[in-house]
Amino acid sequence: MNSVLNTLASLGAFVRQNLYGLGYATRMFLTIMRRSAFLLKRPRLVTDQVHFVGNYSFVIIAVSGLFVGFVLGLQGYYTLNKYGSEQALGLLVALSLTRELGPVVTALLFAGRAGTSLTAEIGLMKAGEQLSAMEMMAVDPLTRVVAPRLWAGIIAMPILAAIFSAVGIMGGYLVGVPLIGVDEGAFWAQMQAGVDVAQDIGNGVIKSMVFGVAVTFIALFQGYEAKPTPEGVARATTRTVVIASLAVLALDFLLTAVMFSS
């Protein structure tokens, strides 16, 4: 009986702690949003960060996009060829990338590359008392440091996802058309006819913006709340990758269910 009660008590404490954490993070997110108007007066803070986080992730995203495109071209051809529909290869590659792989893989790579950098940067700023120093200089770190990085992530993610998809389509084209010999006209024509700008590309962009909010906020929150020790920052960085990746996959399922259910 006692062990059952202990288990229930532990479960209750676990749930309560997580709810508290969720509430705390939500309040912090809303505070950042409320204070973001300041950035309209100093847009340079955001553009600098867009450049920064974009540069962090550009190479890995472009190279990954190319290889994912290669693989999609090969796999798509093998499958479509069975049904004599290899002309639809361009459509398959484009839809796969714009609807799913572009936003999702970009977000996962962004979490691993820029997200961890953001967590470590903010965590080390905290450990080095830079955030405290800023507070004591009457400068709010949430407004001056966290908000520009969050908006940079929200802006950079769709751009990076678009680059991923574009490079991926080129990869699919290179494998499908020059290498395997799919008709070039059919490859592009099917893609042009089958891809809907609002439904496919638009929803992909919305997805990547949502992922941008989720991944960047998780990275910044973990850095801001990290224990100010080397071990604390290391753990926070690991948590960023784990939580952000799971959040992206879960959000992807929800968004796909809402966007493409009809």
Place this chain on the structure above:
Amino acid sequence: MAVSDKHMENPSIVSLKGVDFSYAPGERTILSGLNMEFPRGKVIAVMGGSGCGKTTVLRLIGGQVSAQKGQVLFEGQDVGQMNTSQLMSIRRRMGMLFQFGALFTDMSVFENVAFPLREHTPVSEETLRDLVLMKLNAVGLRGARDLMPSQISGGMARRVALARAIALDPPLIMYDEPFAGLDPISLGITARLIKKMNAALGATSILVTHDIPETFEIADYVYFIANGMIAAEGTPDDLRASSDPFVKQFVSANPDGPVPFHYPGKSLAEDFGASV
């Protein structure tokens, strides 16, 4: 000595009245019923062993933490009752030098000193340049303006942080362990700069440290904190002449005394099995 008459004629810029503080309910009490006065224009040192709550005093004055009981007054206003914008407003009138400088590692020495000016004043780039170079000149680092924090020594970083702390000419400057880890030359330079800046700006300096010789050289008044309370206080001369066992142990750096050398635990005989 009574609180009212101990600091001579100057009214206090900061007062702590009956302050109790712990970091979380039920946790160890850091400060208990603390009363302190920091008169204008003076250099006041807050001393004590590691973990005695010295830095917490600075965090209370800056409003980074709030007292559970008592009042922390800055220019007569209760810091603990202030909202965020009021806190931001009083912090513009405070400068703080952190233990290891806390320089922004992605900015040059010049940009670090320019940071508070850029954030709070509408000065032109030309005026800003002159102001920053004047502050850097005051700490002897005008020539290091283009270096990054990773390219300068710990002592230099402390001096850059001092230039940044005084960028807005605050009436109150707080120093958290300004001498920690410095070589003798840097230590002497930092101590002289603190005294010089205080006189030049007509400011009040609160010095949290456990470095006796340099502090006694520059401080007008010294508080010793132990177990969250004021263990002793007075001018450096008073404390040098004090017969209080705690002050004597601290000033002479004796390993044993009221602050024991051994962490409390089982007796030696018990641990080695000599007693049953």
